[in-house]
Amino acid sequence: MNRRFLLFALIMLASFNDGFSQDSLDSKAPLELSSLRELPVLDGDRFKPLDSLARESVQAVTGRERFGSHDPVVVFLDWAFESEFACDFPFVKLPDARTAKELGFNVNEGHGTHRSWTELSHHQQFRGIVREALKTASEDRSVVEREALRLHGRWSLFAAIAGISHKNETSSLGYLPFIASAEEMREGVPYRWLSPAEASFDERATRALAALDKLRLGFRNEDALAFKTAADELVTAAAAIGYPASFPGAAKMKQEVFYHRVQPFFHASLLYALTAFLALLAFFLPRARLFAFLPLILGLGLHTWGLFERSSLSDRALIGNLYESLVFVAACAALIGLVFELQKKCRWFLLGGSLLAACSLAAALSFPEAMNPKITALRPVLVNNFWIHVHVPTIMASYAALGLAWVMAHAFLIRYLFHPENDSKSRELARLTYSVMPLGLILLLAGMVLGGVWADASWGRFWGWDPKETWSFITWIVFLVIVHGRWSGWLGDFGTSMGTMIGGWALMWTYYGVNFFQSGLHSYAGAGGPASPPPWLWIFSAIEISLCAFAVMRWRQQSSAISSLTQEAPDVAGGDAAAEGAQP
Numbered sequence: 001m002n003r004r005f006l007l008f009a010l011i012m013l014a015s016f017n018d019g020f021s022q023d024s025l026d027s028k029a030p031l032e033l034s035s036l037r038e039l040p041v042l043d044g045d046r047f048k049p050l051d052s053l054a055r056e057s058v059q060a061v062t063g064r065e066r067f068g069s070h071d072p073v074v075v076f077l078d079w080a081f082e083s084e085f086a087c088d089f090p091f092v093k094l095p096d097a098r099t100a101k102e103l104g105f106n107v108n109e110g111h112g113t114h115r116s117w118t119e120l121s122h123h124q125q126f127r128g129i130v131r132e133a134l135k136t137a138s139e140d141r142s143v144v145e146r147e148a149l150r151l152h153g154r155w156s157l158f159a160a161i162a163g164i165s166h167k168n169e170t171s172s173l174g175y176l177p178f179i180a181s182a183e184e185m186r187e188g189v190p191y192r193w194l195s196p197a198e199a200s201f202d203e204r205a206t207r208a209l210a211a212l213d214k215l216r217l218g219f220r221n222e223d224a225l226a227f228k229t230a231a232d233e234l235v236t237a238a239a240a241i242g243y244p245a246s247f248p249g250a251a252k253m254k255q256e257v258f259y260h261r262v263q264p265f266f267h268a269s270l271l272y273a274l275t276a277f278l279a280l281l282a283f284f285l286p287r288a289r290l291f292a293f294l295p296l297i298l299g300l301g302l303h304t305w306g307l308f309e310r311s312s313l314s315d316r317a318l319i320g321n322l323y324e325s326l327v328f329v330a331a332c333a334a335l336i337g338l339v340f341e342l343q344k345k346c347r348w349f350l351l352g353g354s355l356l357a358a359c360s361l362a363a364a365l366s367f368p369e370a371m372n373p374k375i376t377a378l379r380p381v382l383v384n385n386f387w388i389h390v391h392v393p394t395i396m397a398s399y400a401a402l403g404l405a406w407v408m409a410h411a412f413l414i415r416y417l418f419h420p421e422n423d424s425k426s427r428e429l430a431r432l433t434y435s436v437m438p439l440g441l442i443l444l445l446a447g448m449v450l451g452g453v454w455a456d457a458s459w460g461r462f463w464g465w466d467p468k469e470t471w472s473f474i475t476w477i478v479f480l481v482i483v484h485g486r487w488s489g490w491l492g493d494f495g496t497s498m499g500t501m502i503g504g505w506a507l508m509w510t511y512y513g514v515n516f517f518q519s520g521l522h523s524y525a526g527a528g529g530p531a532s533p534p535p536w537l538w539i540f541s542a543i544e545i546s547l548c549a550f551a552v553m554r555w556r557q558q559s560s561a562i563s564s565l566t567q568e569a570p571d572v573a574g575g576d577a578a579a580e581g582a583q584p
Contacts, residue, residue, distance in 0.1 A: 030224060037049055037257045038050070038253040038257055039178055039235050039238060041176065041178045042193040047246075047247055047248055048375070049254075051072075053176075054076035054077075057161060061091055061092055061158050061161075062093050063093035063369065080162060081216045081219045082220060083163060086117075092120060093114050093154060094107060099143065099144060103125065103148055126148060132145065133145035133149050134149075160175040176195050176196060177192060178195075179193055179194040179196070179204075179241060180244065182202075184244050184245065196209055205241065207233075211236075212234055214233065255309070256313050259310070264303060265303065265330075266361075267299075268299040268302045269330075269362055269365065272334060272357040273354075273358040274295040279347055280351055296338060296354055297338075300334045303327075303330070317388045318393070320376070322370070322371050323364050325396055326363060327361065328396045329360050329396050330358075331357070334353050334357035336349075336400055336404055336439070337352055337356070338353060340353070340435070344432060346432060348411065352404050352411065360403075387458075391450040391451045394447040395451065395472070397443050399444075401437075401439045401440030402441075402444065403504070403507065405503075405504075408429065408436070409433050413548070413551040414547070416555075417550055417554055420555070420557070420558040421558075430497060433496060437483050441480060445476060448469070448472050471506070474506055475503065475510045478502060482503060494551075498548065498551070501544070
């Protein structure tokens with residue numbers, strides 16, 4: 001089928017979908033990408049394979065790592081080699097529906113959530129808002145202006161990859177920094193590799209640029225053999241130019257490609273979800289408990305490998321941004337759940353730990369704008385700092401332990417709605433909820449102290465009432481009150497669970513709210529995140545409040561029934577004994 005006709009037809013159909021059905025890419029013959037994936041590039045201040053650059057670029061522009069079912073490398077090459085077609089297709093992701101409407105886009109009449117580079121280029125209202133935002137100081141920009149600049153960033157990145165100039169002229173792969181600079185890296189001097197457009201007059205790059213041109217022709221002509229031959233020539237020619245001493249080597253490029261290919265955190269989340277299902281099934285079929293351990297251990301092993309592999313690839317601390325911290329919390333939740341399950345043999349920790357781990361990984365993988373999975377460099381204050389290896393894992397482990405208690409409190413309240421009587425199962429669940437809290441409390445206190453030591457070494461003060469520090473302390477106080485109240489006896493099973501719900505909300509604000517909605521020294525994770533509370537947070541809040549409200553109503557109803565029974569009991573024979581036996 002004629003390719004131009006097919007693409008034209010798809011563009012006409014774009015108004016009936018969300019932009020993720022570009023079947024023109026499906027028409028391509030299968031391409032051998034293995035050698036091309038490992039082509040080294042220098043993006044910013046990090047050496048990485050082309051595979052990583054393509055994944056990160058496609059995710060930044062479209063909002064997802066994969067454009068439908070299409071390989072990110074193929075999408076990247078499509079933008080670069082066939083930009084005259086790609087610029088008219090809706091690849092660029094819009095903000096949420098409300099903000100998009102304020103920018104002048106209608107996403108409610110079949111137009112989808114993406115727009116083409118061409119449409120954005122001619123959208124006067126959007127471009128006007130961008131111009132005004134650029135004239136405004138960053139701290140004074142409105143939510144709409146900030147979202148307009150983010151959209152403009154996606155538009156600009158697509159243009160850079162497609163090689164589109166201000167005059168709408170295109171050049172083949174204008175954005176691909178794979179030509180090693182002739183100069184070595186020097187401290188304090190910006191260092192970058194050249195793109196094909198920049199290296200067009202560099203004699204060292206002649207062979208590589210010729211191979212790149214063959215690659216373009218093979219891609220456009222759908223000639224798989226010519227494409228593979230050109231890809232091999234390109235990788236060989238790029239290596240022949242020579243790499244600086246700081247280049248980590250081809251083995252590192254292979255390692256990173258393999259890491260992305262395995263997708264350890266995604267597959268671990270599936271194993272945790274399977275564990276949660278089997279643990280829930282075990283309440284009806286006790287033998288299912290034994291089968292639940294296998295996916296949990298496999299998931300934890302794969303998860304741990306992914307954490308250390310990512311640390312090895314980044315050559316830095318295991319936890320450097322919100323994405324990595326949430327992935328670490330998930331691993332701690334699975335591990336703590338496994339340890340407590342082996343100790344208590346109750347199935348609740350198996351269910352709670354795996355469920356919390358699966359949900360944490362799902363959240364980390366589902367919101368790339370807020371939790372960017374891109375491997376990046378750390379702030380200078382964090383690089384080669386001993387305390388980040390001690391303070392942050394300790395804090396994250398405390399979040400996992402207290403989060404597990406929060407999950408258990410949910411289980412207690414849900415059960416309480418149907419079984420308000422103080423039976424043995426409810427008492428056991430309340431006891432289990434309480435049992436994990438001291439661990440989280442101790443870890444959180446240790447994390448705050450270690451954080452103070454780190455702050456003193458980095459900023460010259462132990463404590464400064466930064467929002468993160470303040471809310472960590474508030475969370476610690478809330479859970480300390482719960483533990484003390486339970487230990488002293490003035491908090492019963494219901495009170496412990498309700499208190500844990502309050503503590504869970506304090507914990508969530510400490511981890512999520514402070515990073516995105518309060519400014520401070522710990523707001524590093526807010527970059528690129530939501531400027532206002534997202535819809536899912538309001539929905540989750542409504543569900544939480546409803547659960548607590550119904551549970552309180554049930555508790556008051558049960559208390560009234562017991563009180564009435566106590567008052568009526570003395571009027572009948574043996575009333576005192578009956579009333580005593582009716583106490584919860």
